[in-house]
Amino acid sequence: MTEAPAGSSEHRRPVVVPVIALLTVTVVGIVALLGGLEEVEVPPKTLSQGAVLDQGLYSTRFVEARVTVEKGELTFEEDKRFVEMVFDVTNLGDETMSVGMPPAKPDQAGFGSSFANSLVRITPAIKEGKGPFTFALAEEDQTNQLHPGTTTKVVVRYRLDAGERPPEQMTLDVATFAYEPGFQDETVRWQMVTEQAGEKWVPTVQAKVTLPVKTGGSA
Template sequence: MVVPALALVAVTVIGITALLGGLEEAPEAPPQLTSGAVLDQGRYSTRFVESRVRVEPAESTFAEDKRFLELVFDVTNLGDETTPVGLPPSEPEGAATSSFFAGSLVKIAPAFPEDAGPFVFALSKDQDETRQLHPGVTTKVIVRYELKDTERPPEKVTLDVAAFEYGAGFQDPTEKWSMISQEVGDRLVPEIRARVTMPVREGAGA
């Protein structure tokens, strides 16, 4: 009979696979977080404050208001050295070489056009813009994208976020902070520590 024969073949294949090392398990989905969550990223402790639309009024009657989609974070540098804020990678595959906070934002969805940004800065206690994160200090970090006049902001933004570890690299014995990654073929791929979805709040002023 055909059905029993097929079943026997399937059982045989499964048995051989188990004998050779078992079925390959699918990687576990990363934890799902949202606005307000705090994530230990090794080098940084990060609170995902909110995602919002911010309007900056025109500086003169000849200019126009500007609208931005902003991602807001409270970032504490847990290391011993001051670090640059950095930039999100243009492609997820290029993220593994970064040791800076914004580099850990491996993927931002939906994607924005290249001319929209990102523009990244931090705010000091005096609300001055800076590009540095000092050890032991919690600093507000803004990642923003400019919206076109007729462009509707997304309802939510989802981030794939990586983490860091201190130690020797894959090919470099020097101990330092590096993104937790795994080798896939001839390249390093960041491990996603969490997937964070933040609803977009509209109506934020300048």
């Protein structure tokens, strides 16, 4: 029996290429085609009524949006109608925080750590002079405090003009917070997650929450 000549295909041993190596080559090739290793922008979560969002410093349940009516105390006083957005907010930090106020514009949210400061955009926009007004409820009394480890009902609302129809829905652009060092110093604290937009730093919108507006009811 003669040996197979050199270069013959007989008895040639197969070369085993690990699967992980093939996957690595494939991924690198795809990344190269897409223009290199770049961060992929993650779109905001789309949430609706009843959803719960972990905001780092707060855990927030988006309860509802509704129209409420405050009856005039005197016979000649007009009733006041409001659109209210209601939240169950749990302070996950170690310090008492404030309810705060939504910013007039997203780039004015700054570095505040109050709850309402994270509602960086409200759509439809609230008319000047009509709000927003914010408060929390503690045993039916209004307060501005959110105590650690406690879930508190928070209301953000604005007033409707006489005869004005409420919107069908409210949409909120919501930011989150991270416990990390500041820009100017290394003090670790809760601060809003931001991103650079041109020469400004603006809040990163982590979720867009849409709430249908319920009509009827009284305050």
